[in-house]
Amino acid sequence: MAAPSWSSASGVVAAGVSCLLWALAQWLARGNLDGYHDMLENYAWAQAWEWGTHKHPPFFAWVVGVWFAIFPQTDLFYHLLSYANVAVGLWGVWHLGVRLGLRNIAPVAVLLLMWCLPYTTLAAKFNANSQLLSLWPWTAALLLASWQERGWRGLAYSVALGVLAGASMLSKYYSGVFLAGFLLPILLTASGRQWLLTPRPYVALAVFGLVLAPHIAWVAGHGWITLGYAMDQGSGDTQWGYVLRFALAPLLYWLPGWLACVAVCSYQQAQVQPQAFWPLWWRLAVRSWMPTGWSDALFWLAVAPWALTLAFGIAGVAELSTPWAIPIGFAFSLLWLRNLQMAVPHATAAALRVLHRAVWPVLATIVLAALVLATGSARTGQVGYYRPSAEAAQAIAQDWAQRHPGVALTWVGGAWAENALLSFYALPTARTLPGLPDTYPAHFNPYPNWSQQAGMLLCPRGPVRPDGSQPLPTLCDQQAQQWLLQRGQNAQPILLAVQRQGWRFPHPQTFVYAVFDVLPQPAPAHRLP
Template sequence: MTFNPSVGLPAHRLAWWLLAACLAWALASWLSGANLDGYNDMLENVAWGQPLRWGTHKHPPFFAWVAGLWFMVWPQTDWAYRLLSYANVFVGLLGVWALGRRLQLGRLAPWGALLLLWSFPYTSLAGKFNANSQLLALWPWAAALLLASWQGRGWRGLASSIALGLVAAACMLSKYYSGVFLAGFLVPTLLNADGRRWLATPRPYVALAAFGLAMAPHLAWVASHDWAPLQYAMDQGGGSTNWRYVARFALSPLFYWLPAWLALCLVWARLQSRASGQPWLRCAAQLLWRSWLPRGGGDTLFWLAFMPWALTLAFGMAGVAELSTPWAIPIGYAFALLWLRNLHTLYPLAQDGALARLGRAWWPVLALVLVLALVSAAMNARKGDLGYYRPTAQAARAIVHDWQQRHPGQRLAWVGGDWAENAMLTFYAQPRLLTVPGLPDGERARLLGLTDWQARPGLLLCPLGPVRAGQLPAASACMLEAQQWLAAQGLPATAHMLEAQRSGWRFPRPTPFAYAVFDVDGPKR
C-alpha cells in the first residue's frame, strides 16, 4: 500500500533537517567530551587504518578503512572524528529513507529516518565510531538494495544485485555479527511473493557472486594469519547462556529507542483521543502495543525490523554467543518505519497533526541537546572528571617532540606498549606512525606488519594515569612487562618519564598525567 500523507514539509526540507541534526549532534559530542571514547576504540580504528589492511588481530577491517580514508582528507583532530561519526549516521538515515521508499511508504519514509534521531543509537551512542556504529550506515542500505533487487528488471535489477552483494560484504567486513542480519533476509524473502519470484531469477546469485568476490581477499588474509579475527569472534561465545545478558538484549529495543517511540505514539494518541473521545491512556496503550505488530505473515517491513533482534536473542539463549548490549545499536534501523506504518493504518486522520507537532518540537529539542552538552562539559570540568581532563593530544605531541629532541635526525618508526591508547601518537602527533599492540615481537604485532622491529627505531608507551600530590603513580602492568622484555633483549630498561596536562578556560582544575616511555633501538649483540 502506498501512503501519500501531507505533513506540511516537503521531502527536501526534511533532508536538510537530517543534515542539521547530525551536525548538531557532532557539535554536542565534541563539546561535551574533551577526549575521544574512554575505551580507545576510536584510536584503535586509526591504528588499524594506517596502513589499510585486509584484516586485524581482532575485527574485520572495513570500519578501520573508513577511518583511514576519512583522515586522508580531514585533519586528525577530535572534531573531525566526531564529524565522521555523524556523517556515518547521516548515510545510514538516507538508507532508512531509501528503504521506506522501496516499501512504498511515500512521505512517511523521511519521517522514519527523522524519528531515529530521537533514539540513543543514532545520537549519543553514535558519537563513538567503531564496528557497531559503522553498521548504522550499512544495514539500512543492504535492506533497501534487497528490495531493489527484488523489484528491478533487466540491467537495473542486475546493478541492484551487484550493489547488494558489495554492501552485504561491507557489512560482514565491518563486523561478523552482520551474518545474523543477512541471515534474517531469508524469512521476508520466502514469505513475500516478490521475494520467491526473485529466487527463480539470476539476480540473487549475481548478488552472492559479488559478495563472494568482495570477501575473498579478506578470507585469504585470515587464512594466512592463523584465522585470528575468526578466533576472536568465536571467543565471544561462552558455551553457556548468560540470562542476565539475554534479558538486557531482549529489552534493548525499548530502552535504546524509547524517546522516539514514546514521542510518536503519545502525540498520535493525544490527537486521536481528542477526535474520537476515547480515553487518552487507553488509546496510548493500544498504539504503544500495536505499533510493533505485523500486518499478516508476509509483512516484509515487520520481518526486516524484527529478525536482527530475534535471531540475536535466539543465539544468546542457545549459548552460541554471550550477548553484548551494544550489539543492539544497529538493529533498530526499520523500527520507526514500522511504527509509522502501523499508526497510519490504525488512525490515519491523526497523522498530519501528530507529525506537525513533532516537527515543531524538532528545533527546540536540538537546542536543548546543545545546552545539555555545555552543561555536561561544565560539570565534568568542575568535578575534575579524569576522562575529561586526560591530556591525550597534549601528551602525544610532548612524547613525539621529546623523541625528536633526544634523537635528532632519527624519525620514530613504530610505537608499542599499551594498546590502543598508544595510537594517540599516530593520531595527534605523527601521522602514519605504525602502532602495534604490546611488544614488537608478539604475534599481534606480526599480524599488523611489524616484522623488522630490530632495524627500526621505536618506543614502548605506558600511560600511568594522574599524578597525585606530586607523586608519580605506581608502575603499571604495561610498564613491568616492558621492563622485563627489554632486559631479556639486552636493552636498557629505564623508563623516560613525562608529564602532561590540559590547560585553558575549559579546564579550571589542571591535573597532570604521567607517561612512561621506553626507547627500543635494537638488541645488543
C-alpha cells in the same frame, strides 16, 4: 492522508544539521575520544591496510583510514566521522521507506531515529557496531531494489547488494544474523519468492563471495585468528542476564523516539475522538510493533535481527552483548509510523506535522545539554574529560626530537590501544603496534624491519593522585622493561608530566606517561681475515 508540510530538501537539512550538532555536542561534552580507546584502535588498524586484524574484520578501520586521508586528525573531525556515518544510515532509512511505499512517512521516521540512543549518544564512538548504522539500512534498501527492478537496473542493484552485504560482514561478523534475517521477507512474500526465480539473487551472492574472499584467505593464512576471537564470544551456556538485557534493547535504546511517536499520535486521536488517553496509548503502543500479516516485509526487516540474536543467545551460541543492538533498529520508526497510520490515519497525519516541528526545539535542547555536561565534567574534574591525549602526543614527540635530533621515530608499541595517541595526534607516519613488536598479537599485522628502525614503547600511567603522589608503574612498564633488558637495551623509563590547559579545563590535572626508547642495534662489525 493530507500531504506533508515539508519537502525532501527540508528533511535532508534537518537530518544534516542534527548530525552536525551532535558531533559538536559530543566534542564539547566528552573532552576526549572514548574511554576504552576503541577509536584510537580503529586508527591504529587503519595504518596497516590489511584484510584482517587480530580481533575484527577490517572494513570500519578502512573507513577511518580514508576519512583521515582527507580530514585533519583531531577529536572534532573524528566525531564528525561518527555522525557522517549516522547521516549515511539515515539516508538509507529514507530510501528503504521509499522502496516500501512509505515516502510520506519516511522523513519523520528518519527524524525519530535522531531521538534514539543508537543514532545519538551511542553513535559518538565509531567502531564495528556503529559502522553498521550506515551499512544495514542501505543493504536492506538494495535487497528491495534488487527484487523490484528488472533488466540491467535490477542487475546493477544486485551487484550493489552483494558489495554492501560483503562490507557489512567485513565490518562485524554479527552482520551474518542481519543477512540471515533476509530469508524471512524473501520466503514469506510473493515478490521475494519470485525474485529467487531470477538471476539477480545469485549475482548478489556471487559478488558477496568475491568481496569476502580476500578476507577469508587472510584469516585462513593467520590461524583463523579473527574468527577465533568471534567464536570466543560464546560460552556454550545460556547467559540469561545478557539475554534479558538484549531482549529489552528495542525499548531501552529506542525509547525516546517510540514514546514521542506513540504519545503524539495518541494525543491527536484523542482530540478527534474524545476518549481516555491512557487506554488509547496502550492500544497504539502495542499496535505500533505488530505485523500486518505473514507477508509483511517491513516487519521482518525490522524484527528479524533482534529475534534471531535472541535465539542464538538462548541457545548458548553467543554471549549477547547489549551494544550489538546498536544497528538492529534501522526500520523501527518506519514500522511504528506505518502501523499507526493504518490504525489512526487522521491522527497520524497531524502527528507527523507535530513531530516535524519539534526537530528544532529538540536540537536546541541537545546543545544546552552538551553545555551542561561539559560544564559539569570541567567543574568536577572528571578524569576522562581531563586526560591530555593530544597534549601528551605533542609533548612525547617534542621530547623525542630533542633527545634524538635527526632520528625519525618510526613505530610505537606499548599499551594498546592508547599508544595510538602518538600517531593520531602528532606523528602520523609512526606505525602503532599492539604491545611488543615481536610478540602476539603484533605479528598478525607485522611491521617489517622494526628492529633496524627507531621505536618507542609508550605506557600511560594515569593522573597524579590528589595527595600529590605519583602513579605507580603499570603492567605495561614491567613488560617493556623486561623485554628491553632481554635485548641488552636501556630499560630506564623517561617520565613526562602533561596537563590540559585552556578555557575548557579550569582545574588542570597532571597525567604521567612513561616512554621507553627502542633504538636500532648496530650491525656487528666484520672481522678481516
